[in-house]
Amino acid sequence: MTLSAIKEILPRLNEVVFELEDGTLVPHHFHVTEVGQITKNFIDCGGVIRSEKVVNFQLWNADDYDHRLKPVKLLNIIQLSEEKLGIEDAEIEVEYQSTTIGKYDLTFDGTKFILQNKTTACLAQDACGIPAEKPKVNLSNLVANPASSCTPGGGCC
Template sequence: MTVTSFLELLRRYPDAGITIRLPDGNDVPAHFHITEVGHLVKSFIDCGGKRHHAGSCLLQVWVADDTDHRLTAGKLLGIFERTDGLLPSNELPVEIEHEAPVLTQMPVTGCDATPEELVFHTEFKKADCLAKELCIPDFSLPGLPGQSCTPGSGCC
């Protein structure tokens, strides 16, 4: 889910409560706080030597002892309105950072929306090789026949 679609939901349902559904089907306790809205940037090189840049909007979720606290969509929208200039684009994906049980970053993948509640769904990130055509024996891409990893070839 991009920042644009996330904000559209917050604007459409300002009085709605917010639920964050974790990948295991459990919900973050309802009295959570959003303690940070951040722009996360990752620059890296893959095992095939290609450089990449990735970015996201990271919402840090914190659960405190004030169990009477509830965050509404309008309140979260107000937090976002203070981020003017922080995010380079509203097309960044939104991720949740939560201790589940260790600090974990999870993409927001969708939302079940009603005027009463916005249930944001998350997934665990998955590792992947970005240079499969160079690294996996007998793996080839259309247009790159014969590109595979052989012993001693120097690929990853």
């Protein structure tokens, strides 16, 4: 989900709810402690220089159980970040504390924002020699070479 997409959704909501992919709700008393833009410049394993930008939201839980972040407040935080930091429209990455700080992609199911697990990947599979997909071979279609095959009772095994 992009920053522009969440800005279109928030005015239509009565509450802001985040849910992990496994159905666990982020406690309703969460805070958005950071909104920023992260730029990552790197070289992949194939030697290609790459750059990636994401808008980062950090969610945090405190012991103030009566806290509820309203959609208009989150929209105001986003707009202030755009104004003061010059944040550009980009995909949103959410940081949320579980056993360690997790990074998640964000989608919306019509009522809740869903934190989707992120995965790693090789960006230069062709340079690494990683096959796109392991070829599937149907063993019943293999033709045996009579000169190199064993036959029952042939004494080669």
